[in-house]
Amino acid sequence: MPGKPDLHQFGPAMVCMLGVPFDACSSFLRGPAEAPGALRRVMSAGASNLTAEDGYELDKNFHWRDAGDVECTNTPGDFARIEQRVTELLESGARVLSIGGDHSITFPIIKAYAPFCPDLTLLHLDAHPDLYDELDGNRLSHACPFARIMEQGLVSRLVQIGIRTINAHQQEQIDRFGVDVYPASSWRGHRDLKLTGPLYLSIDIDVLDPAFAPGVSHHEPGGLSVRDVLDIIQTIDVPVVGADIVEHNPKRDINDQTAAVCLKLAKEVSALLAK
DSSP states (O other), X not given: OTTOOOTTOSSOOOEEEEEEOOOTTOSSOOOGGGHHHHHHHHHHSSXXXXXXXXXXXXXXXXXXXXXXXXXXXXXXXXXXXHXXXXXXXXXXXXXXXXXXXXXXXXXXXXXHHTTTOTTOEEEEEOSSOOOOSOBTTBTTSXXXXXXXXXXXXXXXXXXXXXXXXXXHHHHHHHHHHTOEEEOGGGOOSOOOOOOOSSEEEEEXXXXXXXXXXXXXXXXXXXXXXXXXXHHHHHTOOSOEEEEEEEOBXXXXXXXXXXXXXXXXXXXXXXXHHTO
């Protein structure tokens, strides 16, 4: 759009990590609102450095910074605050890595991105399609964000990887919105997804098998490995303008195992956004 920064220009870009401590739209357990704090705790613990596998160093790179948290109160008004804060960062020319929080936050985040990237592709890694029209009477549930995104035409394409809970209603929604789905049961990696940029990446930690990430609200066996997800991230070859990592529930974690996985993914996604 005229007057908007080119978010998918080539070359180094500012990468901002933004905490989104919101879980009011969780359907089973609360706790993901604590995830941004848990991630920062493992970042500063000293158990591992802040270097991605390609050598990108979060703590030594002038183009990476922690932008703090959105001031969430776990009330309906938080969606507007999330959208506004992301918009402010985008207007500065940054690429935003949002740390949730439950998956409902992706809807206001994508609303912020849409004016900047009207041809956005959305790559979604998850155990669940999150395409319910409503769940328990809530159309903004963490089980519904991609239905809201698609019905409002906020992205041009939705690609989902790792899905393993498709019921009849969700299959109807997949068909309705023309979603490209690669279930966990048939995922063998390194597929030609024919992705185009600009691309937004949304990672629900329960895309992983619970053996790798026990700190989630919805344990769904049969998921991807950490290396599977890293391979997906590291083989994306189109401009990536933003990302989120959501649904880590520290209340269910074991010895910060899942928090450490989130940190690993945050490093790799930051390196991807910086390209």
